[in-house]
Amino acid sequence: xxxxxxxxxxxxxxxxxxxxxxxxxxxxxxxxxxxxxxxxxxxxxxxxxxxxxxxxxxxxxxxxxxxxxxxxxxxxxxxxxxxxxxxxxxxxxxxxxxxxxxxxxxxxxxxxxx
Amino acid sequence: xxxxxxxxxxxxxxxxxxxxxxxxxxxxxxxxxxxxxxxxxxxxxxxxxxxxxxxxxxxxxxxxxxxxxxxxxxxxxxxxxxxxxxxxxxxxxxxxxxxxxxxxxxxxxxxxxx
Numbered sequence: 359x360x361x362x363x364x365x366x367x368x369x370x371x372x373x374x375x376x377x378x379x380x381x382x383x384x385x386x387x388x389x390x391x392x393x394x395x396x397x398x399x400x401x402x403x404x405x406x407x408x409x410x411x412x413x414x415x416x417x418x419x420x421x422x423x424x425x426x427x428x429x430x431x432x433x434x435x436x437x438x439x440x441x442x443x444x445x446x447x448x449x450x451x452x453x454x455x456x457x458x459x460x461x462x463x464x465x466x467x468x469x470x471x472x
Numbered sequence: 473x474x475x476x477x478x479x480x481x482x483x484x485x486x487x488x489x490x491x492x493x494x495x496x497x498x499x500x501x502x503x504x505x506x507x508x509x510x511x512x513x514x515x516x517x518x519x520x521x522x523x524x525x526x527x528x529x530x531x532x533x534x535x536x537x538x539x540x541x542x543x544x545x546x547x548x549x550x551x552x553x554x555x556x557x558x559x560x561x562x563x564x565x566x567x568x569x570x571x572x573x574x575x576x577x578x579x580x581x582x583x584x585x586x
């Protein structure tokens with residue numbers, strides 16, 4: 359597609375429920391990144407996919423968080439047993455290969471856990 | 473690991489005032505440098521970038537940034553801000569050393585008072 363597409367744009371969920379957030383990167387971009395943006399916390403790196411290589415999961419905050427990327431394109435970030443501290447904007451970005459030339463970001467998913 | 477520091481968390485200016493937002497990074501080798509902007513309710517978008525050559529780079533909307541290698545700095549400037557510049561600004565660095573990702577600063581929120 360023309361840009362990075364994320365869905366849903368907003369998600370309200372009850373504490374303890376699981377949620378899935380979707381990212382559709384720019385066609386042909388082999389690198390895909392997930393970040394979390396919380397008020398006053400800047401951009402927190404979560405996970406990085408590069409082609410068919412094993413993802414860099416070093417930023418995932420707990421084992422309740424997981425992500426997959428199917429067919430080297432669409433990615434899903436799953437948060438199990440959501441907690442109130444998971445409330446944030448989850449951003450997806452993609453780039454042609456590496457971060458060398460910068461990223462293109464999606465509009466994000468605002469997750470609110472009540 | 474490399475790091476990026478943005479010294480100002482929140483800057484408040486009147487319209488027509490001059491702007492300078494500080495950004496310092498820790499990596500001593502070759503870097504690519506970026507400034508991203510996030511307008512209220514919008515996604516992160518690239519403002520300007522530096523790869524090599526003239527250390528003074530110009531971006532969109534009258535913004536510019538100067539790379540000073542000896543100071544490990546890439547400060548963002550604008551001679552005269554407008555109310556529409558109200559946004560959050562993020563500095564980012566790519567070094568390609570040990571990581572193929574961008575490292576982001578925590579962001580600076582700019583509020584311009586009409």
